[in-house]
Amino acid sequence: MVGFGPGATEHMTYRARAAIAEADVVIGYSTYIKLVQDLLVGKEIIRKGMTEEIDRCVEAYEQACQGKTVALISSGDIGIYGMAGPTYEVLLQAGWTPESEIRVEVIPGASALNACASLVGAPLTHDFCSISLSDLLTPWPVIAQRLRAAGRGDFVIALYNPKSGRRTQQIVEAQRLLLEYRDPGTPVAVVKSAYRRRQNIQLVTLKTMADQDIGMLTTVLIGNSSTFMRAGLMVTPRGYTNKYEGLTGDTKPGEQAGRSLTLGLGGWHEFVQIHLQTHPDHSLRQVADHFDAPLAQILEAVAGTVEDNVLNGVLVRHFASEELERLLQEMRQWGKLRAVVRHGGSVAELLLHARDFSLKSGRLNLIHEHFHLHVDVSSLAHGWFVWQETRQAGIYFTDSHGDFVVSFLLTKNGEGQWSAEEWKSFYSALTTIGTKTFKKMETEEKAHE
Incomplete structure (x- = not known):
């Protein structure tokens, strides 16, 4: 299986040329055959059409079974949207194994990704992904989901x-989905027939991308939030300016050459804690919005503070979702609660009493005269005790993605205080179900006593 790159011989590897030279039979899509025609003199050539990919695989296997050396060719890299995958599927279905007499070699080639990128500058210098918009074999909802994930993840995207x-x-639909996450001015390169006779390059923006001359021989490269266009070049920075002054200067305060950023994995929790200390008026949700992170990541960072210390009047402790039934028993002593439910841009706040909760058939249910609340327990991946000194005390639930599901918070009396009995019950649950106790919390509990 030979990937021969964009098509020009100077971009073909030595091994690709040698493999074609060694072959008795060359099989490929008719356009691919034309691109390497000068290498095929004296060989048996089998051409197949655009939708005859499986036929090519079967033909290659049948020819190999006759003892012939077969080159199944593809432009770009044969393993990237190429013939390697379906060929292995056909081989394995036929009972072939790597120990069989028929030897199989996959020969890599330059893909459309890097071929097109090389013509427009350096758009793939940082994290990128590729997404095919062909829905001939992939359901559109799957493609749309991948587009949204790549858009939100700030990947450079090759279509x-x-x-x-x-x-x-x-x-057009891909453009619409990506505009939910990207600035309309995001640089885009539309490259047709890279390194071929009819090569055409258009440097545009995400806003105008769908209006360009685009076809099946086109690859579209869409920048991320830091990609820029200058002097006719599309460049995605590697990230050096995050660590060094003016790209080539000394390291920035707090950073070290050859070491993770202060906002790297090791320093992430500390960075969140510092932010809370310098912004005491921010709620935990506001902090999550600031970092564009799931709420659970912020809760984890705060929960990682040193034992016997409360971070700037904020305490967070995790508890296992398996403790839900036990927690409900404790919550019945908490009196009136304020439930907060968020979905998309909508927020519902409900006043209820914890004693009215029931846990049945995998759902947390509350039937009220004016509303019903039903929460699928399987969606509650993590539970958190949350206490902010003068603002709130209660529990948060997040899902498997770390996103907020629902919270149940103690309500204050007319004097703006939690009742001593309800506070004592909350503290008891935190210390028996939560992971740690805190001296400052103990002081609060004694004061309520």
Whole structure:
């Protein structure tokens, strides 16, 4: 299986040329055959059409079974949206194994990704992903989900198979989805037939991307939030300016050459804690919004503070979701609660009494005269005790993605205080179900006594 790159011989590897030279039979899509025609003199050539990929695989296997050396060719890299995957599927289905007499070699080649990138500058210097817009074999909801994930994750994105004679709206829908996460001015390179006779390059923006001349021979490269266009070049910074002054200067305060950033994995929790200390008016949700992080990541960072210390009047402790039933028994002593439910941009706040909760058929239920509340317990991956000195005391639940699901908070009386009995019950739950006790919390509990 030979990936021969963009098509020009100077971009073909020595091994790719040698493999084609060694072959008795060369099998490929008709356009691929034309691109390497000068290497095929004296060989048996089998051409197949655009939708005959499996036929190519089967033909290659049957020819190899006859003792022939077969080159199944593909432009770009044969393992990236190429023939390697379906060929292995056909081989394995036929009972072939790597120990069989037929030897299989995959020969890599330059993909459209890096071929197109090399023509427009350096757009792939940082994290990137590729997404095919072809829905011939992949359901559109799957493609849309991947587009949203890549958009939110701030990846540089390469779009393969962006448009054809019949598929004209997929690129428009991809543009719409990505505009939910990207600035309309985000740099985009539309590259057609890279390193081939009809090569065409358009440097545009995400806002105008879908209006360009795009077809099946086009690859679309979409920048991330830091990608810039200058002097006709599209460049994605590697990130050196995060650590060094003016790219080439000394390291910035707190940073060290050859060491993780202060906002790297090791320093992430400390960075969140520092932010809370310097912004005492911020709620935990505001901190999550500031870092564009799931709420659970912020709660984990605060929960990681040193034992017997409360971070700037904020305490967070995790408890296992398996403790829910036990927790409900404790919550019945908490009196009136304020439940907060968030979904998308909507927020519902409900006043209820904990004694009215029931746990049945995997759901946390509350039936009230004016509303019903039903929470699927399987969605509650993590539970958190949260206490902010003068603002709130209660529990938060987050899902498996770390996103907020629901919270139940103690309510204050007319004097703006939690009742001593309810506070004592909350403290008891935190110290028996939560992971640690805190001296400052003990002081608060004694004061209420």
